[in-house]
Amino acid sequence: MPEETDLYGLIGHPVEHSRSPLIHRLFAEQIGQLIDYVLIDAAPGSFDETVAAFRERGGRGLNVTLPYKGNAFRICTHPTLRATQARAVNTLAWTPAQLIGDNTDGAGLVADLRENLGVELQNRRLLLVGAGGAARGAVGPLLEAKPAELVIANRTADRAVSLAQAFAPDGPVRAEVFEDLEPSFDLVINATSASLSGHVPDLPSAIVGPTTFCYDMMYGRHPTAFLKWATAMGAAGCADGIGMLVEQAAESFLLWRHVRPDTAPVLEKIRQSLS
Ligand code: NDP
Numbered sequence: 657m658p659e660e661t662d663l664y665g666l667i668g669h670p671v672e673h674s675r676s677p678l679i680h681r682l683f684a685e686q687i688g689q690l691i692d693y694v695l696i697d698a699a700p701g702s703f704d705e706t707v708a709a710f711r712e713r714g715g716r717g718l719n720v721t722l723p724y725k726g727n728a729f730r731i732c733t734h735p736t737l738r739a740t741q742a743r744a745v746n747t748l749a750w751t752p753a754q755l756i757g758d759n760t761d762g763a764g765l766v767a768d769l770r771e772n773l774g775v776e777l778q779n780r781r782l783l784l785v786g787a788g789g790a791a792r793g794a795v796g797p798l799l800e801a802k803p804a805e806l807v808i809a810n811r812t813a814d815r816a817v818s819l820a821q822a823f824a825p826d827g828p829v830r831a832e833v834f835e836d837l838e839p840s841f842d843l844v845i846n847a848t849s850a851s852l853s854g855h856v857p858d859l860p861s862a863i864v865g866p867t868t869f870c871y872d873m874m875y876g877r878h879p880t881a882f883l884k885w886a887t888a889m890g891a892a893g894c895a896d897g898i899g900m901l902v903e904q905a906a907e908s909f910l911l912w913r914h915v916r917p918d919t920a921p922v923l924e925k926i927r928q929s930l931s
Contacts, residue, residue, distance in 0.1 A: 663714060664912065665694040667706060668721035672697065675926055676719055679905045682925060683917040691913075703727045711750060717912040718748040719905075725759075725789050732757030741823070742793040747908040758911055761790060762797030764904025765845070765873070765897075770801070772899045772923065775843060775869050777801035783837065784808045785857050786847035787815035790873050794847060795819060799827035807832050807841070811848070811857060834858055840865030844886070846872040851880035864889035873897040877930050898930065899923055 666676045672695065680693040696718075698706040703724050710718060720728040728745035729735060735757040739745045745757035769775040782803045784791055787810035798806055806829040810816035816831035823829045839862035850857050851874040864870065870886035875896040879887070883894045902923045910916040 661690045661692050662716045663692045663694070664717050664719075665696050665710060665715060666719040666721060667696040667698050667703070667710070668724060669698055669700065671695045671721065674721070675901065675929065676905060678929060679902055679922060679926060680909060682922045683906065683909045684913075686917050686922070687913075687915050689913065698724065704731060707731065707748065717750070717908070719908055720746050720748060722789075728757055731755060738762060738793075738796055741796040741826075742789070744789045744793055746793075746904065747911055749911055756911075758908070759793050760904040760907035760911070761793040761900070762795070763907050764902075765794050765871075765900045766797045766801055767903040767906075767919075768895075768897075768899035769843070769871065772903070772919075773869075773871075773893075773895050775871075775893075777803055777843070779804045780842035782806045783841040783844045783863060784847055785845065785859065786810055786849075787812070787819045788847065788849070791847035792819060794845065795823045795829065796826060799823060799829060802827070804828065805830070807837070809834055809837055809859075835860065837863050839863060840868055842868065844868060844870045844891075846870070846874070846880075846882040849874070851882050854881045856881050856885045861889050864891050866890055867892050869893045869895075871895050871897070873900060875901065875930070898927060902926055 677693045684691040725744035732755045734754045739757045739759040742759040747758040747760050749756045780803050808816040808820050808831050813833045820829045820831040868891050870891040872880045872882045874880050875898040886894050902919050906919050
């Protein structure tokens with residue numbers, strides 16, 4: 657009798673360039689399990705019914721990407737603490753009675769920084785640029801790493817203030833406007849989508865010193881606009897978000913399959929697939 661193949665997927669709009677099917681196939685191969693992982697492009701307004709249909713056809717879990725992470729948070733009946741903090745869900749799992757929503761983006765970021773890149777977070781000064789969904793998902797896990805302080809700066813300053821206020825009970829976090837940022841940080845994380853259009857947030861160059869590590873959540877075949885800027889400013893090291901992508905996927909896989917895969921060989925293959 658053939659072994660049953662469990663079905664997972666990524667829902668978003670658009671999704672066609674996603675590396676998630678390859679990542680999850682490699683994870684499953686690594687531990688000798690069989691899964692199918694499909695891409696689901698859900699037209700605007702069809703998120704809820706598309707998730708319901710996927711459950712109906714026997715799907716076991718979903719990753720969720722733009723623009724539906726907020727929708728996924730709203731429909732889940734059992735959000736994890738980190739999903740509740742982020743008010744966004746990138747991983748859905750379910751039983752007949754429960755729709756569980758998790759947010760693995762921040763944990764993926766922290767795992768990439770610490771384990772893959774060897775970047776120390778404890779007692780360090782961290783700057784998070786951006787206050788959108790990705791930044792919101794990162795704040796809780798970054799504060800759990802016990803930095804000396806976490807400063808949030810965003811083009812629309814009010815959004816950084818609200819984000820810092822929301823997490824104030826959880827650790828030393830505050831908002832700052834771009835022009836008042838003081839030199840220099842141990843780590844600067846670009847959680848804006850500016851690199852998507854080849855732009856760099858309007859940051860003072862002094863935030864990058866000779867020991868500063870710079871990280872862009874965006875990734876691609878070539879260094880992002882932010883990483884080019886950081887290198888020109890003399891950053892000690894730079895990395896893009898491809899490791900975060902693989903690590904957040906590993907956290908989703910753990911939720912679904914109860915095994916955390918070895919990410920190093922998968923990260924290597926995904927990097928190669930970009931070039
Ligand atoms: P959102 O649309 O929720 O937020 C966008 C953010 O970017 C806002 O803070 C916005 O500022 C800021 N921004 C956009 N353009 C500019 C600009 N020209 N200058 C300065 N700030 C700008 O996006 P997300 O938070 O979901 O995603 C942000 C990035 O993170 C994307 O590049 C995404 O690809 C990446 N990401 C990577 C992941 C990974 O696994 N590697 C996972 C999740 C996200 P304002 O508030 O002023 O509009």
